[in-house]
Structure formats: structure tokens, C-alpha cells
Amino acid sequence: MPSTVRSRARERNSVLGRPEFMSLNHPPTRGAAASGASETRGKSKRPGQIKQQTSQQSEEPTDSGSKDRRESNKMPEEDCMQLNPSFKGIAMNSLLAIDICLSKRMGVCAYPWSSWGGCRSMASLVALTGHGITWIIGTIVCLTRSNTLAGQEVLVNLLLALILDIMTVAGLQRLVKRRGPWEMTPGFLDCIAMDVYSFPAAHASRGAMVSKFLLSHLVLAVPLRILLVLWAFLVGMSQVVLGKHHLTDMVCGFALGMLHFSLMESVWLSSNTCQALISISTLSWSPLF
Numbered sequence: 001m002p003s004t005v006r007s008r009a010r011e012r013n014s015v016l017g018r019p020e021f022m023s024l025n026h027p028p029t030r031g032a033a034a035s036g037a038s039e040t041r042g043k044s045k046r047p048g049q050i051k052q053q054t055s056q057q058s059e060e061p062t063d064s065g066s067k068d069r070r071e072s073n074k075m076p077e078e079d080c081m082q083l084n085p086s087f088k089g090i091a092m093n094s095l096l097a098i099d100i101c102l103s104k105r106m107g108v109c110a111y112p113w114s115s116w117g118g119c120r121s122m123a124s125l126v127a128l129t130g131h132g133i134t135w136i137i138g139t140i141v142c143l144t145r146s147n148t149l150a151g152q153e154v155l156v157n158l159l160l161a162l163i164l165d166i167m168t169v170a171g172l173q174r175l176v177k178r179r180g181p182w183e184m185t186p187g188f189l190d191c192i193a194m195d196v197y198s199f200p201a202a203h204a205s206r207g208a209m210v211s212k213f214l215l216s217h218l219v220l221a222v223p224l225r226i227l228l229v230l231w232a233f234l235v236g237m238s239q240v241v242l243g244k245h246h247l248t249d250m251v252c253g254f255a256l257g258m259l260h261f262s263l264m265e266s267v268w269l270s271s272n273t274c275q276a277l278i279s280i281s282t283l284s285w286s287p288l289f
Contacts (some may be wrong), residue, residue, distance in 0.1 A: 105241075201252070204254050
């Protein structure tokens with residue numbers, strides 16, 4: 001009997017020594033008391049606070065759901081704009097691609113090792129005859145040598161037309177900033193004339209304007225007229241052959257040169273005005289005498 005009593009007591013002690021019965025043997029600690037108090041406080045919350053929490057939790061998924069809906073509504077429109085471009089955009093991109101391809105193929109004198117690299121010096125000489133600095137210097141020299149009023153009138157208007165052409169083309173090139181078909185560094189004269197970019201072609205604009213100006217104000221024979229028109233075309237094409245301009249740059253340059261000629265015809269300076277400008281430039285103007 002005493003042995004059975006002892007064994008039962010040992011079993012009770014071993015059962016009470018398990019982890020789940022430790023709280024029955026030891027008094028509660030401060031941490032446990034604090035956690036119990038927090039649990040009781042959480043249980044004793046008001047129903048109004050519980051409702052507010054549930055409403056906030058329910059609002060959060062609705063806000064995220066509305067954002068997802070907005071993004072899902074926006075994304076298909078952007079995808080449609082990218083995957084379905086307009087006919088105008090397709091046509092413009094196709095024309096630009098054709099222009100670049102043809103311009104690169106026509107740049108046969110772009111480098112000395114190109115297919116027509118031996119004709120590079122000849123193409124550069126033709127381009128020099130249509131350079132803005134060349135024409136401005138030549139016009140000033142002819143103006144100082146001219147003795148007739150009619151000749152001075154034509155030369156002064158031609159000089160103003162050249163200045164207008166250079167300034168307009170430089171402004172448009174700075175605005176568009178289109179590069180040529182081949183990577184070409186502008187030369188010294190090009191930097192002086194501000195002919196740095198590709199669109200519009202300055203040589204083509206100047207060739208068209210000068211040829212039309214001379215055909216309108218000079219009496220020339222038919223062969224000279226044909227040669228003058230051919231010269232303007234070769235000046236524009238020389239820049240394409242040298243790889244500095246695209247074909248569209250040359251075409252727009254010709255159109256811009258004709259526009260400059262029409263503008264100068266509308267604001268043509270008279271002989272008296274030209275003589276006054278010459279007197280001011282030579283510092284021999286005496287309006288008080």
C-alpha cells in the first residue's frame with residue numbers, strides 16, 4: 001500500500017511538471033499580467049470603435065480596387081495607341097525611312113574611300129560656288145567696283161537677300177536640329193555661315209534664290225539662263241552627294257529660296273534708299289549739307 005501511494009504521488013508531480021500545467025504551479029509574472037490586461041481591454045472595446053475599424057478595413061480594399069480598375073482602364077488605351085498608330089504617322093515614318101535610305105545611297109562622295117571618292121574635290125568646289133560667305137564677299141566686291149545707279153541698286157538688294165537667306169536658314173536649322181545622313185563635322189566656312197545642321201539645305205536655298213534673282217534682273221542669253229538653272233541644281237545636289245543633306249532638305253531648300261526671292265521682290269529697295277545705305281556704310285553720308 002505505501003508503495004502504491006508513493007507511485008501515485010510521483011505521477012501527480014510528473015503531470016504537474018509539464019509545460020501546460022506550469023501556470024498552475026507558479027504565480028503569474030508582470031508580463032503575463034500586462035498581456036492579460038491588454039486582452040481584457042481589447043475585449044472590452046466599444047462596439048462603435050469596432051465598427052470604425054471594420055469600415056476602414058473595408059474601405060482600403062475598395063480604394064485599391066478602384067485604383068486597379070483605373071489602371072486597367074488606362075493601359076488598354078495606351079496599348080492601342082502604340083499598336084495601332086494613325087495612317088498619317090505610318091506615312092510620315094515611311095517617307096522619312098525612304099528619304100534616309102536614298103540619301104545614304106546618293107552620298108557617293110561622303111568620304112575619300114566612298115565609291116566616288118575621287119570626285120569629292122569637284123563636288124566640294126561646286127558647293128563652294130554656292131556658299132553664303134562666297135556670295136557675300138563677291139557681292140561686296142562688285143558693289144565697290146560698280147559705277148552705275150542701276151547696278152548698285154541690284155547689288156544692294158542682292159546683298160540684303162543673301163543676308164536674309166543666311167539668317168532664315170540658320171534659324172530654321174537651330175529650330176529643327178536635324179542631322180545629316182552621314183556624320184559630318186561642319187567646316188570653318190560652314191560655322192561662320194551658321195550652316196551646321198541638315199534641314200533646310202542652305203546651298204539649295206541660296207542657289208534657287210540667286211538664280212531666280214539674276215534671271216529676273218539681268219539680261220542673259222538663253223544658254224546662260226540654262227547654265228544658271230543647272231548651276232543651282234548642281235549646287236543643291238553637291239551637298240547630297242557629299243553626305244551633308246537629305247533629299248528632302250534639298251527640296252525644302254529650293255522652296256525656301258523661291259520664298260526669299262518673292263519676299264525681296266515685295267520689299268524691293270529703291271535707288272535712293274540704296275544710295276543712302278551706301279553712303280552710311282562708307283561713312284560719307286552728310287544729310288545736313
